[in-house]
Structure formats: structure tokens, C-alpha cells
Amino acid sequence: MVELLGLVLISFFVTSFLLIPFINFLFYLKNRRRSLSLSKAGPGTNFPRTDTPIHNQLLAGKDLETPVGGGILVIVIITVLSLLISLFSPLINMSELFILIFTFLSFGAIGLIDDLRKMFMVFSGKYVGLRARYIIGLQIFFATIVSLLLYYQIGLNNIFVPIFGNIILGWWYIPLAVFAIVAFSNAYNISDGLDGLSSGLLAICLFAFLVLAHTVFDNTLGLFVGLWIGALIAYLYFNVYPARIYLGDAGAYSFGATLAVVGLLTGKIIGLAVIGGVYIVIVASSLIQMFSKRLFKKKVFPVAPIHMYFKYIGWEEPKIVMRFWLAGTIFAILGLWLAFISR
Numbered sequence: 001m002v003e004l005l006g007l008v009l010i011s012f013f014v015t016s017f018l019l020i021p022f023i024n025f026l027f028y029l030k031n032r033r034r035s036l037s038l039s040k041a042g043p044g045t046n047f048p049r050t051d052t053p054i055h056n057q058l059l060a061g062k063d064l065e066t067p068v069g070g071g072i073l074v075i076v077i078i079t080v081l082s083l084l085i086s087l088f089s090p091l092i093n094m095s096e097l098f099i100l101i102f103t104f105l106s107f108g109a110i111g112l113i114d115d116l117r118k119m120f121m122v123f124s125g126k127y128v129g130l131r132a133r134y135i136i137g138l139q140i141f142f143a144t145i146v147s148l149l150l151y152y153q154i155g156l157n158n159i160f161v162p163i164f165g166n167i168i169l170g171w172w173y174i175p176l177a178v179f180a181i182v183a184f185s186n187a188y189n190i191s192d193g194l195d196g197l198s199s200g201l202l203a204i205c206l207f208a209f210l211v212l213a214h215t216v217f218d219n220t221l222g223l224f225v226g227l228w229i230g231a232l233i234a235y236l237y238f239n240v241y242p243a244r245i246y247l248g249d250a251g252a253y254s255f256g257a258t259l260a261v262v263g264l265l266t267g268k269i270i271g272l273a274v275i276g277g278v279y280i281v282i283v284a285s286s287l288i289q290m291f292s293k294r295l296f297k298k299k300v301f302p303v304a305p306i307h308m309y310f311k312y313i314g315w316e317e318p319k320i321v322m323r324f325w326l327a328g329t330i331f332a333i334l335g336l337w338l339a340f341i342s343r
Contacts, residue, residue, distance in 0.1 A: 071251015111249025188256025
């Protein structure tokens with residue numbers, strides 16, 4: 001545990017040192033682009049229109065002043081630190097580390113195009129980027145590669161269900177893993193709407209998985225999660241309300257997918273669902289809204305996902321975030337409890 005805590009501190013200080021000049025650079029790009037846009041289009045700059053006017057109103061202005069792209073730096077820092085430290089640690093399983101880094105980078109690449117566009121354009125409200133079908137297609141493609149690596153290279157083919165015990169799935173493990181990875185990638189992206197919400201929930205989840213990694217003596221998972229937590233704490237300092245930087249799609253897709261892979265590597269897929277329970281609630285609220293609109297031409301909520309509904313009815317943003325963090329803490333404790341009683 002001493003080594004794991006040391007990794008958290010190393011990652012925290014490295015990220016803190018690099019994040020400030022990175023934020024200043026992003027502000028420079030945004031301000032420069034805004035000046036050029038206003039000089040060409042005048043003060044009445046038009047923003048992208050969407051079919052979610054309430055959502056647009058709730059987010060209006062947030063991205064106009066705050067730069068996007070914090071996830072890009074965090075991904076680079078964790079990847080580099082993981083590879084450097086693995087060179088000096090004989091206990092690291094390089095196959096496992098490769099899968100984690102591959103997930104981190106591949107899903108980050110899906111959102112990178114949109115993040116780069118956001119860095120060099122001015123907009124307010126809900127940004128419309130790559131079409132959903134292309135994003136889902138790429139997510140399924142990379143998730144399938146990761147799932148095949150988990151099945152053939154790591155040898156994972158089972159899940160442990162409390163009460164029922166160990167269940168061998170065989171090759172059915174692959175589609176289950178694909179579903180978990182894609183689901184959490186999108187759940188994280190959907191939750192990334194309020195300052196500090198998604199990253200704070202992620203930090204809570206990762207602390208729970210750090211405990212699990214330590215109890216099963218998985219040094220590779222402990223290395224990666226420890227570095228991730230340190231970088232995330234440094235990022236959260238600048239992302240809590242009022243945020244000075246946003247994660248962006250690269251970080252959101254990458255973090256969600258990799259969280260799923262971390263859960264799969266622990267062998268506690270039920271624990272993953274419980275520890276990440278708030279993400280599931282958030283994405284469930286969006287799915288309910290989507291299916292209701294398509295099947296019944298009617299909204300269940302005035303606006304979705306659920307955290308945006310609370311903002312719509314007048315809750316202050318920090319209040320929503322803190323209460324979701326508290327709920328995430330309870331889910332994490334419950335997930336750990338279930339994981340420990342099933343040992």
C-alpha cells in the first residue's frame with residue numbers, strides 16, 4: 001500500500017505541474033479564436049443549433065469561457081508514467097498494462113477530433129460533433145479488440161455473482177465485456193455535464209478499485225489506478241465549480257471505457273455495476289427519455305439526464321454534484337462489501 005500511495009502522489013505532483021501551463025495554453029487558443037470569430041462575424045455570433053433547447057439553455061455560456069481538453073493531458077501523463085514505472089518494476093504484467101493503455105488511448109482517440117474542434121472554435125450550449133452512429137461503431141470496434149485481448153491474452157472467461165458463485169461464460173464473455181465497455185464509455189460521457197460531477201464520481205470508483213487491486217495483489221492494476229487517481233485529483237482542483245477546464249470527449253470516452261476494463265480485470269463485474277451505480281442511474285435516465293420520445297412521442301422528464309433535471313428544477317450546481325458524490329460513495333462502499341463477502 002505504501003508503494004500505491006506513493007504512485008498517487010507522484011502522479012498528482014506531475015499533473016499539477018503540467019496542468020497550469022496547459023490550461024493557460026488552452027485559454028490562449030480559445031481567446032485567440034474568439035477574437036477572430038467576433039472580428040469576422042460581429043457580436044451576434046451564431047452557435048450550433050440542436051434539438052434539445054432546454055439542455056442548451058442550462059449549458060449556455062459554460063463552454064464559452066472555459067476551455068475543453070483536460071482529458072488529453074491526463075491521458076498522456078498516465079500513459080507515460082505507467083510505461084516509465086513499469087520499466088523498473090519486475091512485478092508488472094505487461095499484457096495487462098498494454099490492455100489498459102490501449103483502451104485509454106483508443107477510446108481517447110474517438111473523442112480527440114471533437115476536442116480539437118472545440119479548442120479552435122467558439123460555441124455555447126450543447127456541441128454537436130461526430131454522428132452518434134460513427135462514435136458507437138468505433139466504440140464497438142475497439143471494445144471488441146479489448147474484449148478479445150481479455151479473453152485470449154489474460155484468460156478471463158467468467159464472472160462472479162454473489163450467492164450464485166463463479167459462472168463460466170466461455171466465449172460469451174466477449175460480448176458481455178463489449179457491452180460493459182461501451183456502456184460505461186457512454187455513461188461517463190453523459191454524466192460529464194456539471195462541474196466536477198463525472199470526475200469526482202470516477203475518483204470515488206477508482207479508490208474502491210484500488211482497494212480491490214491491493215487485496216488481490218494485482219500490482220499492474222494498482223500501478224495504473226494509483227497513477228490515475230493522482231492525476232484525477234489534480235485535474236479536479238481545476239474542474240470543481242466554477243470550472244477552469246473541462247475534460248472533453250477524449251477524456252470522457254477514455255475514462256469510462258477504461259473504468260469498465262478495470263472492473264473486468266478485477267473479476268468483479270457485478271461490483272463494477274454497483275461501484276459505478278451512479279453512472280448507471282444517469283445513463284438509465286437518458287435511455288428512458290430517449291425511448292419514451294421515440295416510442296410514445298412524449299418526454300418522461302422535462303430534460304435528461306437526471307442531473308440536468310435537478311438543475312432545471314432549481315438546484316444549485318454544487319449542491320447537485322456533492323449529493324451525487326455522496327451517492328457514489330455509498331455505491332462504492334456497497335460494491336466493496338459485495339466483493340468482500342463473495343471472496
